Amino acid sequence: MNKGAMHPLLSLCVFSLLLPTVALEENLSPVRRPRRFIPYDGNNVLLFREEGVFNYSTMLVRDDLNLLVVGSRGAVFALDLNNVSKKHASVKWEVPLKKVNECKNKGKNPETECKNYIRVLHKKKDGSMYVCGTNAFDPECDLLSYTDGTLTLAKSEEDGKTKCPFDPYQKHASIMVDDSLYSATSVNFLGTEPIFARTSPPMRTEFTNYWLNEPSFVSMAQIPESKGSEKGDDDKVYLFFREIAVEFDYQNKMVVSRVARVCKGDIGGERTLQKKWTSFLKTRIDCPVLELQLPYLIQDTYLWCEATQDWKSCIFYAVFTPQIGTSDLSAVCAYKVSDMSKVFSEGKYKTPIPVETSFIKWVTFNGDVPVPRPGACINNEARGIGITNTMLLPDRTLQFVKEKPLMDEAIQPIGRRPVLIGKGAPFTRIIVSKVQPPNEEEYHVMFIGTEAGTLLKAVNYNEEAFIIEEVKLFEESGPIKILKTFEDKLYAGSDFGVVQISPSNCDRSPTCVDCVLARDPYCGWDSTDGKCVSFSDSNRKLIQSLKDGDPSQCPKVDPKKPVEMFILQGDTTRLDCPSPSQLAEVHWEKEGLALPPSAHLHLLEDALIILSASESESGHYRCYTVEKSKTSIHRSTVIEYHLHIYSNDSEVDPLPQTSGPSVTGLQATLAFFVVAFLALLAWNFYNSHIPLPCNTKKKNVEPQQNPDQEAPAAAAAAVEKKPLMSNPQNNTSNNNHTEMDGRSTTDGEDPPKPRLSTLQFIDDESEA
Structure with missing residues (x-):
């Protein structure tokens, strides 16, 4: 929040005068949570990152070259569009040591701020790319080309002021239209002089807080409003940003969301507004969230236009987050471009009027509006009175728009409510894709990046928002800084790398x-x-x-086969129940009856914990989920267990396993004893300790055994008499329960040793 801004909660009484309370019914736009969460190790993404490189925050899809061009800190990469883990080329663009020292001497951090962060990356008509970087608080631009598998910078060292921010952490926006760069950034080292400018012909905003008041720029988009226009209208460039609202008491600084627009054919005025926009108009853009009255702040936008339809059917999707400390809800709102255009072309203006000494109050202007209409593009009406370009506009029109660029009416979303409200990590980025299943209508699927480095996949069914899943894209937690799409692929960038994921x-x-x-x-x-x-x-x-x-x-x-579990009495065990849905309720039952929590039973979201198991805990357990849909309730069995509790003096064999690591160990032990017995037998035959039948005679008296033979004989007897199951009292509680599939619950410990009867059973099974 800007310095001097009041706490958001104190702004409630102020903003409530402007924004009517929009009561949203719970069933129309409730807070949603993802049905499924996919952790990083199961996200099935392709990843690119390079050692020592940071901040992969700028992307350009070059489908003509089959490349995804990525700008980062100090480098630009050309990645394969079908597999971003494959790098085709790269070029470094680092800051010379001299410039780093200059930046450091101005009080900036040489390890973070005094680097070259790529912030502008656009394609030109000739196929080259226009790229700009912060260049240690001295922005610079250059031309980038890709030829014969090599990325090359022209090293033109073009001044980047008015095109690229000085500060790598400052918000900015830019777009290339007919090889002319439209940019919204700051033009000074301190970042205190915001500007919305165009390179050719050169145009910019006025340096007055009536036009831009401590803004934070978000995004830009071009709308071809001249196409099919009966009025002979011009194309527009829309700018989305946040700023301190001038229409409020200057002592109570409150940030609001804005949308502004200019005409593509604007070349400024002849005397008034020379080389400055004559068509710059702005207004508030609202995204009302539940009963909250404080304005939500815009973070990103995505323009959706049907290729077969005109611009009036285009929709802006935008993500919003709350004022600091007021809520943990984020929202997506959708706006018709036609509604925005109507506010600017037909709506009323606000005008500043002095109150008391130096206080300025903005009110609705109800006076006569000059002709041509202030802020309007040159159209057929203007041409009809001899005004063919903006330099011919009368001073009265230009002076009006210079002093009154703010519209009275705010832009409201479709349905006057959000498309989606989510709880948790704040939303950062949005991109929208169209899908139409067979015999179904067309759906817009929203992919939303978050501050936690996750990607939400959401859709709206008949005004019902539904978040299909949330996927953690990066192992590290950090905001998603950019999203791009091409055909059936999604690309996301963060401080830690670039990922590609299927939708x-x-x-x-x-x-x-x-x-x-x-x-x-x-x-x-x-x-x-x-x-x-x-x-x-x-x-x-x-x-x-x-x-x-x-x-x-x-x-x-088919019914699920129960998992057999054998637990030593007094031990603690965990019965897992991995629910496939975060929207489902998990229930446990034993022998067909609901299982309530108790001192011995702890019911978790994904497991049942049994403490100090007793014989009463033996039996059949079933975990199932209950999930509601629009039409009914669905119960699904997740897993079943058959629990056996045995005591130390129990004669019941607790390990009727036929496979798995425990069985393998027992088989190896048995094989060792067999080999040892045969070797000992052969040694005795070789030394004639045991005479062969053909060399012995019947004797009535047993010969006396040699003392030297007593030890081997005793050893052989010991082998034959050694019990093959350890005393249960020597077992530890960490390895007393084993599932039927043979997976051991602990690693690195000796498996329990069964009795001879068990060995016989296992041996029979292994020979089958």
């Missing part, structure tokens, strides 16, 4: 019920192959119920 990943659903309850518009259940597959990869009719999440069409499955 579908249907194989994460192991059963038909889970596949349907996931409600993923990319996926359906293939009954023939018995797996969840992508619609695009199958010609069969797949089972899915996107709007209702109804798995009633799924084929019945």
Whole structure:
């Protein structure tokens, strides 16, 4: 929050005068949580990172070169568009030592701030790339080319002021339109002079807080409003940002979200606003979240336009986060471009009026609006009165827009409510992809990056938001800084690297019920192959119920075979129950009856803990989940256990296993004793200690045994008489329970040794 800004909670009374309370019904826009969480080790992504390189925050998709060009700190990489883990080329762009020292002498950190962070990366018409970096608080731009598998910088050392920020941590935005760079950044070392500028023909904003008041820039987008326009309108460039609201008391600084726009054909005024925007207008953009009245702050936008439709059908998706310390909810709101255009082209203006001494109050302007309309592009109406470019606009129109760039009406989202509200790590980035399953309508799937380095996958079904999953993309926790998409691939960048991920990943659903309850518009259940597959990869009719999440069409499955568990009385054990859904309630039952928690039984989200097991804990346990869909409630068995409790003096064999590491150890022990016995027998025959039948005669008296033979004979007897099961009293509580699949619960410890009867049983099984 900016210096001098009041605490957000004190702004409630101020903002409530501007923003009417929007009461959202719980069933229309409730807070959502992901149905499934995918940890880093199961995310199935392709990763690129290079030792010593940091901040992979700029991306450019070059499908003509089959490359993903990535800008980082001190380097640019050309990665394979189909496999980002494969690097085709790279070029370093580091700061000379002299400049690093200059930066250090100005009070900046030489290890972090006095580096070259790539912040601008755009394609030009000739195929080259325009790239700019912070260059140790002295921004610089250059041309980048890719030829014969090599990235090359032209080393033109072009001044980057007005194009790229000085400070690598300062927010900025840019877009390339017809080889002209539109940029929103700061033009001085201290970052106190914000500007929204264009390189050619050169244009910029006024240095006044009426236009930009301590802004934090977010994003830009071009809208081709001239296409098919009956009024002969011009294309627009929209800028999204946050700033301190001038319409509030200057002592009560409160940040609000804004959208501004300029005309592509704007070349400034002749006398007033020379080389400055004559079409710069801005207004507040709202995303009302539940009953909260403080304005949410815009963090990123994504423009969705249908290729076959005109610009009026385009939608801006935007992510918002709360004012500091007011909430842990983030939101996505969607806006029609046509609604934005209407506010700027037809809406009323705000005007500043002095109150008392130096206080300025902004109110609705109800006076006469000059002609041509202030802030409007040159259109047929203007041309009809001889005004063919902005330099011919009258001073009255220019003076009006110079003093009153703020519109009275705020932009409201579609439905006047968020598309999605999520709880947890704040949202940082958003990208939207379209998918249309067979015989279904078209859906917009939102992929949302978070501060925790995770990616949310969400969709809206008939005004019902649903978060399919949350995937941890990087092992380290840090914000997702950029998202890009191309065809069926998603790319994400953070401080720690670049990842590529498929938008579908249907194989994460192991059963038909889970596949349907996931409600993923990319996926359906293939009954023939018995797996969840992508619609695009199958010609069969797949089972899915996107709007209702109804798995009633799924084929019945065979009952699960219980896992046999053997527990020593008095021990503590854990019965795992990995639920496939975070939206499901986990329940336990024993012998068909609900299992309530007690002093000995602790029910966790993913397990049942049994403390000091007694004989009463023996029996059949079942873990199942209960998950609600729009139409019904679904129960699914996750796992079943058959628990056996035995005591130290129990005669019951606790290990009827036929495979696994414990059985392997027993078989090895048996083999050792057999080999030792045969070797000892052969040694005795060789030394004639045991006479062969052909060399012996019947004698009535046993010969006296040589004392030297007593030790080997005793050893042989000891081998034959040694019990093959250790005393239960010597067992430790760490290895007394074993599952039927033979997996040992501890590593590096000797397995229990069975009795001879058990060895016979195992030996019979191993010979089968």
